[in-house]
Amino acid sequence: EPEVTQTPSHQVTQMGQEVILRCVPISNHLYFYWYRQILGQKVEFLVSFYNNEISEKSEIFDDQFSVERPDGSNFTLKIRSTKLEDSAMYFCASSPKGTGGYEQYFGPGTRLTVT
Amino acid sequence: LAKTTQPISMDSYEGQEVNITCSHNNIATNDYITWYQQFPSQGPRFIIQGYKTKVTNEVASLFIPADRKSSTLSLPRVSLSDTAVYYCLVGGKGGGNKLTFGTGTQLKVEL
Numbered sequence: 114e115p116e117v118t119q120t121p122s123h124q125v126t127q128m129g130q131e132v133i134l135r136c137v138p139i140s141n142h143l144y145f146y147w148y149r150q151i152l153g154q155k156v157e158f159l160v161s162f163y164n165n166e167i168s169e170k171s172e173i174f175d176d177q178f179s180v181e182r183p184d185g186s187n188f189t190l191k192i193r194s195t196k197l198e199d200s201a202m203y204f205c206a207s208s209p210k211g212t213g214g215y216e217q218y219f220g221p222g223t224r225l226t227v228t
Numbered sequence: 229l230a231k232t233t234q235p236i237s238m239d240s241y242e243g244q245e246v247n248i249t250c251s252h253n254n255i256a257t258n259d260y261i262t263w264y265q266q267f268p269s270q271g272p273r274f275i276i277q278g279y280k281t282k283v284t285n286e287v288a289s290l291f292i293p294a295d296r297k298s299s300t301l302s303l304p305r306v307s308l309s310d311t312a313v314y315y316c317l318v319g320g321k322g323g324g325n326k327l328t329f330g331t332g333t334q335l336k337v338e339l
Contacts, residue, residue: 117271146326156272156315158326169326204271215262215319217327219271 115139117220119205125226126195134190134223136205145188146206146217147180149173156204162188195227230254230318237334246303248333250316253297261292261299264315266332272315276301303335311337 118137126132138145147159161168162180179191188207192199202224206217233251240246252261260279264272276283278290278299289302303310313332319325 148327155331156266156327156329158328161326171326202269206271215260215317215325215327216274216277217272218274222269222271224269 117205117207117218119203119220119223121223122221123224123226125228128197128227129194132192132195132225134192134203134205134225136188136190136220137186138188138205138207139209139218140186141209142207142218143210144168144208144217145180145182146208147190148204148206148219149201150204150222151201159190159203192225195225197227200225200227230256230259232316232318232330234314234316234330234333236331237336239336239338240306241338242307243305246306246310246335246337248301248303248314248316248335249298250301251298252316252318255296255318259318261290261296262317262319263288263290263301264317264327264329266313266315272327272329275314306335306337308337308339311335 120135145162148156150156158171160170160174160180177193181189202222204222205220208217230252260277262277263275265275266272276285276288276290278292280292283290291300313334315329315332
């Protein structure tokens with residue numbers, strides 16, 4: 114069964130450093146997303162991406178964040194200058210066209226720790 | 229976006245059927261009802277989606293009454309591995325929708 118994969122599984126970085134979180138969505142999916150979950154809190158939407166552009170973004174997704182689909186398989190989330198409060202699990206998700214955006218397939222997540 | 233209300237937690241024993249009810253009084257005509265499951269330190273996992281009446285797959289059943297103001301996720305014969313948080317989401321079926329997760333229902337299954 115196809116799965117969304119994410120690398121790395123755990124990233125430790127110092128405050129102010131740039132990080133890139135990588136995702137490989139399911140191959141025939143057309144919509145891509147990033148979510149985050151701070152420990153003990155709700156899963157929060159960050160951004161959705163379709164047809165090589167951002168479809169929607171949340172208030173969390175400020176100028177420090179960017180997304181890119183550099184090739185036909187990868188989907189990345191970049192945080193330019195990390196803050197302590199960026200520490201969270203970051204989940205990538207994808208969904209196919211036609212079956213509905215609410216049927217999303219999530220990756221295992223990247224745990225980002227900012228020290 | 230329709231607001232959803234579901235119990236904070238539920239306890240069950242292995243082999244029992246578990247029913248988790250979600251209220252969504254303000255559901256819109258084109259909204260679908262979707263349930264996700266999340267284990268600790270893992271991403272949410274799509275379980276089931278429906279619009280009305282009953283939907284069944286290999287994992288669960290979803291019951292939706294005619295007025296669609298509530299829905300019930302039914303897990304038959306739960307096991308310890310079904311211990312997880314279950315989220316009820318309501319929204320349009322169009323592509324690219326963001327998911328808005330609440331706090332969900334923490335299901336604990338014991339021996």
